[in-house]
Amino acid sequence: MNLLRIRRFMLSPYTLLSAAILIVPLFVVDPFWINRLGLYLVFSILALSMALCWGQAGILSLGHGAFFGLGAYCMAMSLKLLSPDSLNQGTPFPLPDFITWNTPPGEALKLPWLWVPFQNLGFGMAAALLVPALFAAVVGWFVFYGGVSGVFISIITLALVVILNLVVIDQQPITNGFNGLNNLAPFDLAGVVFDPYGLPAYYLIAGICVLLLLGLRWLGSTRAGLLFRAVQADEQRVQYFGYDVAVYKIFAFSLSALIAGLAGLLFVVNSQYASPTIMDVSISIAVVVWTAVGGRQSLIGAVLGALAINGAQNALSESGSLVHVWQLIIGIVFVLVVVFLPRGLAGLGADLWQHLRPQAKAVEAPALVAEAELLSVPVPQNSHQSGQRQS
Amino acid sequence: MVQRAIASRLVPSSPQQALLDVRGLEVSFSGLKVVDGLDLTLMPGEVRVLIGANGAGKTTTMDLISGKTKPTGGTILFKGRNITHLPPHEIARAGIGRKFQIPSVFKDLTVTENMQVALCCSPSVFANLRQCLQRKDQERISTILHQVGLSHLSREPACNLSHGQTQWLEIGMVLAQSPDLVLLDEPTAGMTVQETRKTAEIINALRGKHTILVVEHDMTFVRDICHIITVMHQGRKLAEGTIEAIESNPEVLEVYLGSGGVIHA
16 A cells, blocks of 8 residues: 555656656756756746646736746845945945946935845845735735636736836836846855856755645645635635635735745846846746646646746747747747647646556446446446456 | 414514524615515524515525625624624625525536535635545535435536536535525426435435525425425515415415416426
C-alpha cells in the first residue's frame, strides 16, 4: 500500500516536472541560459498565481502586472539603497542617484519618506509580498462585496494596472519615471550572494517554483479548494449553504497577488531592474495567455505554458526571418489553443494519457456492475467471472 | 371546529415559540406587489405546504425568507431573531436551508463533493484549509446519501445524474446543512409517479427532525406529506387549514381550483 503510494507519488506529473526543473542545471552550463531559464521560471511563478486566481477561483484578472510590478518595485527599492552608487552620494544616508539628479541645486538632499523603511532589506522583501496582497485585498473587498462579477472584474483589474503604471511614470521624483530602478546591488541574504547568472539564484527561483507548485496543489485538495470549484460552478448556490463567497474570492485574489509579488521580487533578483514596462498591460495579458495555453485548470499547465510561450517567443524573436512576425505567431497559437484545446496543453496531455493507459477502461467496469444491480438487471454472471479469471 | 383547533395551535402567544414568524411581508417589483402583507407562522417540527396559482407569490416568499430577494416591508422572525435584512449566507447560518425550484447542484463536482460543500461545519476560509473531513462527517454524508437513495452514485459527477436523482441530491445537500427550517420549492417538479412517491417517503422520514415548508402543485403528493396547507392568492394568504378544510373552502375553490374538481385529481 505504502509502496504503491510512493510509486504513484514518484510518477506523478508534479514530481516529474519538479525534478526536471531542479536537474536542468546539470545539462545547461552557459550562465546566460541559466539566467534565461531562471527568468522563465519567474514567469512560471507568475502563471501559477494566475492559475490560482483564474483557474481555481474563477477570477479572470487582467491586472496581475500591477501586483508583479509592485513586488518588483518594493524589492528593487531595497536593493537600490544597498547599491554602491546609493551609498556614495556624499550623504550620511544611502540615496538613489536619480534623487540627487532630480533635486534642484541649493535644496537639501533628503530621502523621500516612502524610501526610508526600504533601507532594511527584510522590509523590502516583506513589502514585496504584503503590499500586493493588501492592495488586492482592498480592491477585492470593494469588487467582491460590491457584487461585481464576470467580465467587469477583468475590466476593473485592467484599469487598475493602467492607473498604477501611469502613477509610477508620473511620480518621477520618487520612482525615476520611465527609466525605473536599475543599477541595483546584487541580492545578498545572510552571506549568500545570489548572482543572477549563478546557480544559487537559479535554485532560489526553481526551489520557490517547486514549493508553490506543490503548495497550490495542496490548497486545491483542501475543502477551501473544493469550495473554489463550487463557487466556479454556481456562485449563487454556495451562499445558501452559509458561505460568504466574497471572503473566499478575496482570499484567493490576495493570495494570488502575494504570489505575483513574490514573482516580482524574484524577477528583480534575476534581472536586476524594475521599470514601468514590467507593470503594464502587456505583461498582464501575457500571463493570461501563458496560463490559457498551458491550461488554466492545471498548475502544471500554467508552468509549462509560461515556459513554452517564453521559449518560443525567445526562439522566434531571435531568428532573423521571423523577427517581425513572432508576436503574430504567438497570437495565432493562443487563438488556436482557445478554440481547439479549451483545457490547454495540460488537457491535451491528460487526454493522451487516458488513451495510452490500458487500465483506464477496467476502472469503469465495477461502476457498470453497480448500476446493473441497481436496475435489478441480472448481471451476466458468466462474463463477469470469466473476466475475473482472465485478469 | 377543526379550523379553530388549528388556529389555536398557530397563535403566537402559545407557550411554544414559533420557529418562523412572518408578519406583513411585502415586496414589489416595479410597482407590482408580488407579496402583499403575508402572515405565516410555522411551529417547530411542522410540515407546511404552500399552494397557489402561478404568480401567487409562493417562490417569491421563499426568496424573501432565504434572503435572495429583499422585502420592501414586513418582518421575518426566525427563532425569535429578526432575519429580514440579512444576506443569504447569514440566513443559511442561522439555520434555514433551501432547495431551489430548478435543481441547483454543482454539476462539475461528484455527488460526495456536492455533499461536502453542503456540510458546512465551519464557513471560514482559514478553517477550511484542511485536507479532509472528519470521520463523523463522512459517516453523516453516507447516512444522508443512503437516506435519499444515492449511495451507489457517490463518486459520480453530478452532471451524470437523472433529473429525479438531481432533485434528491439537492434535498440531501440541504439535509447535510442540517437546518432547522427546510424550504423545498417544488421538490417533485418533473418527477415520475414513482419518483414522486419516493420523494414523499424522504420528506416523511424527516418529519419531526426538521420543520419543512414546501411549495407544491401535486395534490396527491401534498396529501402524502402534510396536514396543514396555506393557500396564497395574489401575494396574500387566502386560507389556511387542513386538506379537508381547504378542499371545501368555497373561496379557494373559486380563485385557485376553478372547476373545483382539480383538487381531487
